[in-house]
Amino acid sequence: MKSLDSVFAAYIIGWAVFFVFYLTVAKRTSSLREELERLKSTLNKGK
Amino acid sequence: MWKRASSAAFVVFLVGAAAYASFYIAPDEKTMHVLYRIFYFHAAAAWAGMTAFSICFVANLLYVWRRDEQWDSLAVSCAEVGLAFITVVLITGPIWAKPAWGIYWTWDARLTSTFVLWLLYISYLLLRTLVEEPDRRALLSALFGIFAFIDVPIVFGAIRWWRTQHPAPVIMGGPNSGLDPTMAKVFFFSVLAMHVLMVFLVAERYRLERLRTDLELVRREAEAI
Numbered sequence: 001m002k003s004l005d006s007v008f009a010a011y012i013i014g015w016a017v018f019f020v021f022y023l024t025v026a027k028r029t030s031s032l033r034e035e036l037e038r039l040k041s042t043l044n045k046g047k
Numbered sequence: 048m049w050k051r052a053s054s055a056a057f058v059v060f061l062v063g064a065a066a067y068a069s070f071y072i073a074p075d076e077k078t079m080h081v082l083y084r085i086f087y088f089h090a091a092a093a094w095a096g097m098t099a100f101s102i103c104f105v106a107n108l109l110y111v112w113r114r115d116e117q118w119d120s121l122a123v124s125c126a127e128v129g130l131a132f133i134t135v136v137l138i139t140g141p142i143w144a145k146p147a148w149g150i151y152w153t154w155d156a157r158l159t160s161t162f163v164l165w166l167l168y169i170s171y172l173l174l175r176t177l178v179e180e181p182d183r184r185a186l187l188s189a190l191f192g193i194f195a196f197i198d199v200p201i202v203f204g205a206i207r208w209w210r211t212q213h214p215a216p217v218i219m220g221g222p223n224s225g226l227d228p229t230m231a232k233v234f235f236f237s238v239l240a241m242h243v244l245m246v247f248l249v250a251e252r253y254r255l256e257r258l259r260t261d262l263e264l265v266r267r268e269a270e271a272i
Contacts, residue, residue, distance in 0.1 A: 003080060007082060007085055010138075010139040010142040010143060013135075013139070014092065014135045017138065018248070025255055029254060036261060036262050039265045039269055
């Protein structure tokens with residue numbers, strides 16, 4: 001039974017690492033996209 | 048957007064199917080019984096991580112040769128994704144080791160070389176944060192990335208060259224190695240699922256890196272005005 005707990009723990013922690021990594025990439029992409037849009041609109045106003 | 052959502056759904060389905068196969072289709076192993084099922088996740092993640100570092104190595108070589116920033120973007124994307132996979136390997140390994148060996152960790156050849164690999168790619172990513180000028184950053188990190196890759200064949204060979212705590216290889220391990228045919232099918236399906244997940248994450252991370260490059264160009268344009 002204890003072995004099964006270890007198997008579940010390994011799978012759940014492993015998937016959590018991938019999921020958190022994906023979330024950080026998505027979050028960084030979204031904040032960069034916002035900054036890019038903001039800079040582009042500032043540039044366009046200046047022209 | 049639709050294409051990315053369907054790719055993500057496909058990856059989730061494939062990884063879920065691999066987990067189902069490793070729990071319900073693969074037979075029990077005679078000494079470790081249910082515990083050995085960590086193998087399908089642990090070893091498949093290790094293979095996918097090594098593939099990511101291999102692509103990183105090729106991209107670094109191509110950057111040094113061609114000086115095209117797309118290769119630098121691919122290299123950093125693969126390094127970060129490879130690091131996520133090796134982190135999973137370094138977490139799931141001790142979870143498996145404790146009930147199997149009675150200890151979470153030992154400084155054996157395979158474990159130590161994998162930990163060194165993790166440290167090398169952490170250093171690769173840290174190095175990138177220390178250099179501001181993009182071309183210099185790309186070249187320095189490409190050269191360091193080529194050096195860091197030296198540890199990948201050492202990790203591969205560690206369980207073949209030195210017999211320490213980690214089990215001997217069951218695949219490409221010589222005449223006395225091998226897997227039960229059902230176990231082998233489930234294992235290679237798990238390896239495929241992990242590789243598809245790795246490619247998906249690299250594609251997402253590459254998109255981020257290209258956006259960063261665009262942002263740097265627009266910033267320079269804004270500063271010039």
